[in-house]
Amino acid sequence: MTELILSEITRMKPGVCIIGIEPAEKGYRSVRPGPPRGYAWPLRFPHHRGDKLQFELSEAGRIPPHVEDHWSTGVRGQTGRVSEAELLACLQKAEVAGSVRELFDYKVCSKRRGAYVLAKFARRSICGVEAPRIRLSWEAKEIRASVVLPSDETLPDLPVVDHSWHCFGEAALARMEGANKVQRLNRFLAQRFERGILNGEKHFLRIGLTRPVPNVCWLMVDTLFPFPRNSWLAEIAGEPQAAAASAS
Numbered sequence: 001m002t003e004l005i006l007s008e009i010t011r012m013k014p015g016v017c018i019i020g021i022e023p024a025e026k027g028y029r030s031v032r033p034g035p036p037r038g039y040a041w042p043l044r045f046p047h048h049r050g051d052k053l054q055f056e057l058s059e060a061g062r063i064p065p066h067v068e069d070h071w072s073t074g075v076r077g078q079t080g081r082v083s084e085a086e087l088l089a090c091l092q093k094a095e096v097a098g099s100v101r102e103l104f105d106y107k108v109c110s111k112r113r114g115a116y117v118l119a120k121f122a123r124r125s126i127c128g129v130e131a132p133r134i135r136l137s138w139e140a141k142e143i144r145a146s147v148v149l150p151s152d153e154t155l156p157d158l159p160v161v162d163h164s165w166h167c168f169g170e171a172a173l174a175r176m177e178g179a180n181k182v183q184r185l186n187r188f189l190a191q192r193f194e195r196g197i198l199n200g201e202k203h204f205l206r207i208g209l210t211r212p213v214p215n216v217c218w219l220m221v222d223t224l225f226p227f228p229r230n231s232w233l234a235e236i237a238g239e240p241q242a243a244a245a246s247a248s
């Protein structure tokens with residue numbers, strides 16, 4: 001039996017993909033448990049990031065660069081959970097990069113929309129990175145991120161597949177009234193992360209790779225810290241209690 005701290009829940013048609021971390025010789029290592037049937041866990045996956053879950057894992061199914069893959073028989077139990085701050089501290093001791101090349105041990109090619117690596121050269125499919133600067137925007141029913149790494153290199157226009165951030169964007173648009181909802185959401189996202197950077201808030205991402213199509217893996221943001229807050233929904237909607245709390 002293997003115990004993992006659940007670190008990622010990402011949107012993947014027709015459900016979600018999950019990743020966890022387990023103690024390793026130096027810090028932690030990432031493990032991607034597959035569902036007992038098919039390729040995706042159900043969209044209403046009943047667990048949350050930070051949960052400590054038990055799995056029976058098989059070595060089968062590990063095809064580079066997705067060396068973290070393991071087949072599983074499903075979640076066998078939950079033994080506890082860690083806070084958002086504790087999960088972040090653990091992820092900072094897992095796979096971490098400071099430059100674009102360090103992410104997957106091979107060069108990353110950037111395009112106007114997105115970035116990719118050649119599948120046969122990448123050494124892994126998930127890596128963490130601190131983001132001194134980040135910009136989010138909602139476009140065509142998804143969140144996109146432009147990320148500046150500690151090396152001052154930029155990864156432009158990556159899709160954010162973090163399930164909780166997707167749910168936040170959808171909930172924010174549903175809660176707002178009137179016109180220009182997308183513009184108002186984007187203005188909030190830009191201002192929120194600018195405020196966080198000015199206040200010394202730590203922005204940490206886990207960047208993953210898609211499956212090869214056919215020999216190219218595209219970069220995506222699997223997890224973004226901080227996690228979205230329910231209190232932000234009222235702030236976006238311009239509700240009086242949120243405005244008063246923000247001003248105090």
